[in-house]
Amino acid sequence: MIFKNVDSIEIVRLVKSYRDLMAINDVSLKINGKELFVIIGPSGCGKTTLLKTINRLIEPDSGGVFINNNDIRNLDVVKLRKNIGYVIQQVGLFPHMNIKDNISLILKLEGWPREKIDKRVKEILKIVFLDEIYLRKFPNQLSGGQQQRVGLARALALNQPLLLMDEPFGSVDPILRRQLQDEFLQIKKVLGKTIVFVTHDIEEAFRLGDRIAVMKGGKIKQIGEANDLILNPADSFVLNLVESDKKYKHISNLKVRDVMIPVKNYMIDSQAKISDSIKFMLKNNTEFGIIVKKDKFLGTTDLKTLLNSNFIKNDQKIENLYNKETLKFSPEKPLYDALAEMKKSNISIAVILERDVPIGTILSSEILNRLI
Amino acid sequence: MINLSEIINFINFQDLIQRTSEQIYMFSIAILLSILFGLIIGIVLHRVQKLSNIVFNILNIIETLPTIALLVLLLPFLGLGMKPTIFVSVLYAILPIARNCYVGLNNVEQSYIEVARSIGLNEFEILTKIEIPLALPTIVSGIRISIVFTMGVVTLGGLIAAGGLGASIQTGVQLYDKTLIYVSAVWVGILALFFDALAYLVERFLQKRFNNV
Ligand SMILES: Nc1ncnc2c1ncn2[C@@H]1O[C@H](COP(=O)(O)OP(=O)(O)OP(=O)(O)O)[C@@H](O)[C@H]1O
Numbered sequence: 141m142i143f144k145n146v147d148s149i150e151i152v153r154l155v156k157s158y159r160d161l162m163a164i165n166d167v168s169l170k171i172n173g174k175e176l177f178v179i180i181g182p183s184g185c186g187k188t189t190l191l192k193t194i195n196r197l198i199e200p201d202s203g204g205v206f207i208n209n210n211d212i213r214n215l216d217v218v219k220l221r222k223n224i225g226y227v228i229q230q231v232g233l234f235p236h237m238n239i240k241d242n243i244s245l246i247l248k249l250e251g252w253p254r255e256k257i258d259k260r261v262k263e264i265l266k267i268v269f270l271d272e273i274y275l276r277k278f279p280n281q282l283s284g285g286q287q288q289r290v291g292l293a294r295a296l297a298l299n300q301p302l303l304l305m306d307e308p309f310g311s312v313d314p315i316l317r318r319q320l321q322d323e324f325l326q327i328k329k330v331l332g333k334t335i336v337f338v339t340h341d342i343e344e345a346f347r348l349g350d351r352i353a354v355m356k357g358g359k360i361k362q363i364g365e366a367n368d369l370i371l372n373p374a375d376s377f378v379l380n381l382v383e384s385d386k387k388y389k390h391i392s393n394l395k396v397r398d399v400m401i402p403v404k405n406y407m408i409d410s411q412a413k414i415s416d417s418i419k420f421m422l423k424n425n426t427e428f429g430i431i432v433k434k435d436k437f438l439g440t441t442d443l444k445t446l447l448n449s450n451f452i453k454n455d456q457k458i459e460n461l462y463n464k465e466t467l468k469f470s471p472e473k474p475l476y477d478a479l480a481e482m483k484k485s486n487i488s489i490a491v492i493l494e495r496d497v498p499i500g501t502i503l504s505s506e507i508l509n510r511l512i
Numbered sequence: 513m514i515n516l517s518e519i520i521n522f523i524n525f526q527d528l529i530q531r532t533s534e535q536i537y538m539f540s541i542a543i544l545l546s547i548l549f550g551l552i553i554g555i556v557l558h559r560v561q562k563l564s565n566i567v568f569n570i571l572n573i574i575e576t577l578p579t580i581a582l583l584v585l586l587l588p589f590l591g592l593g594m595k596p597t598i599f600v601s602v603l604y605a606i607l608p609i610a611r612n613c614y615v616g617l618n619n620v621e622q623s624y625i626e627v628a629r630s631i632g633l634n635e636f637e638i639l640t641k642i643e644i645p646l647a648l649p650t651i652v653s654g655i656r657i658s659i660v661f662t663m664g665v666v667t668l669g670g671l672i673a674a675g676g677l678g679a680s681i682q683t684g685v686q687l688y689d690k691t692l693i694y695v696s697a698v699w700v701g702i703l704a705l706f707f708d709a710l711a712y713l714v715e716r717f718l719q720k721r722f723n724n725v
Pocket residue numbers: 158161163181182183184185186187188189190340
């Protein structure tokens with residue numbers, strides 16, 4: 141390692157142009173050791189370009205980058221990169237290598253002995269919350285979120301003191317993104333690294349960032365903590381960016397109770413006949429029913445199952461034909477957790493119970509539409 | 513019609529084995545050299561893109577010359593026998609391998625190379641650990657084409673005293689021995705199919721392995 145720790149990154153009057161386009165237009169900033177520094181801005185504003193000048197994937201036209209006061213141009217470029225982890229949105233796991241080889245490629249090239257590699261790989265897997273059973277799998281056998289974790293593991297293999305992340309959660313859906321962010325906050329605590337994190341999602345910036353730099357058109361508009369941006373936005377651009385988060389902020393405080401819909405149109409008594417239940421659903425234009433026995437929750441049913449049942453010949457009571465495996469939440473459960481659970485179990489409807497009595501229901505698809 | 517006992521009576525097995533081993537010997541040397549030069553050319557052109565147009569134009573021109581013409585044209589320089597046959601085979605078989613190697617390397621997704629570079633691989637390691645493995649399925653398709661080419665050219669070598677199964681066919685023609693001609697020709701076909709099938713298996717294995725590229 142050239143650096144044991146990264147105590148400062150100074151970017152000084154950096155300029156990078158592509159023909160007549162100024163991708164980076166005179167940017168200067170200072171990143172402190174161990175902080176998570178977020179760069180945010182609209183597409184094409186130069187975030188990726190700026191990030192890549194730090195590991196010299198891009199060489200600037202003028203200006204410089206100094207890590208711990210060393211001009212990185214004076215360092216061997218391969219050695220420099222071995223001190224810097226890099227994670228990208230496309231993940232870029234090597235498709236011809238299994239997960240273990242993806243993570244340990246650089247360790248092998250560094251000539252580490254086998255046992256040491258195995259030990260290190262296991263260590264990193266724990267850090268990124270990935271099970272060892274995936275080691276022998278290939279990237280295309282993993283879900284998007286798992287691939288992201290492997291991408292991060294690969295970037296941490298050499299225990300680099302600096303981590304560059306370019307929209308690492310950009311391509312996953314909102315619920316998984318939220319989960320990966322939560323994990324990442326824990327990882328960050330464990331690692332104690334200096335991290336530069338690019339995003340165009342202000343909510344993500346607020347959740348993760350110690351400080352945030354707002355970029356636009358190759359220039360830095362403002363640098364500060366979330367509070368600075370909210371309380372003292374430098375200009376209308378920053379103001380708009382911050383404002384756009386208001387509804388999101390609201391949502392992260394929501395409880396299931398705040399968004400559940402009334403159950404009146406869904407409630408079916410356990411003694412009802414199947415045919416009557418079907419009529420009830422058709423009348424209320426629903427496809428889903430909550431079955432109760434003396435007001436207490438019993439289970440759920442859905443129109444398709446009922447129609448497929450043999451009800452014309454054998455019109456039983458609905459209590460003989462219901463689904464016991466449903467998601468039940470308390471009304472005080474945070475909405476995000478509820479949605480995450482629904483996603484995980486792949487069930488799109490949940491029933492909200494208070495002392496076993498259904499008081500509401502939520503449909504994940506419908507809620508997501510309301511959130512966005 | 514030819515029946516089996518007739519075939520068995522007529523063929524001098526000793527001779528056929530001898531000819532087959534000559535055939536496979538020439539074929540193997542030719543295809544190995546083609547792969548070697550094809551890969552080198554493909555890799556060099558991938559690195560020096562400017563040269564690719566001119567080099568591929570030259571290889572394309574060679575490809576359009578009739579094989580027999582080339583064999584005869586080279587007589588004054590390389591004489592008769594195996595050497596000119598192998599030489600001409602290689603001339604023909606380089607193009608598909610070089611071209612597929614070049615295309616395969618060029619098509620490796622940029623993000624893989626960027627990530628490889630960013631985690632500290634040097635240019636040689638990027639070539640050998642990332643680019644070539646990812647281009648391998650394409651390269652093997654090129655080799656398959658070359659295998660068929662090479663089997664054909666090596667057989668034609670019989671005309672310039674290279675031996676091999678081309679010579680058996682020649683003998684058949686001279687003795688007006690139809691059975692020998694048929695048996696030799698079919699045997700060449702079977703050998704070509706065999707090597708092609710071998711390459712096909714490799715290709716399929718690689719494609720399965722890389723099906724998400
Ligand atoms: N190799 C290149 N050649 C020409 N123009 C480029 C090149 N790379 C980037 N640009 C341009 O430079 C500008 C900044 O690009 P950059 O990739 O840094 O944007 P970004 O902020 O990361 O955007 P996004 O959020 O879409 O990833 C863009 O207008 C882009 O089109």
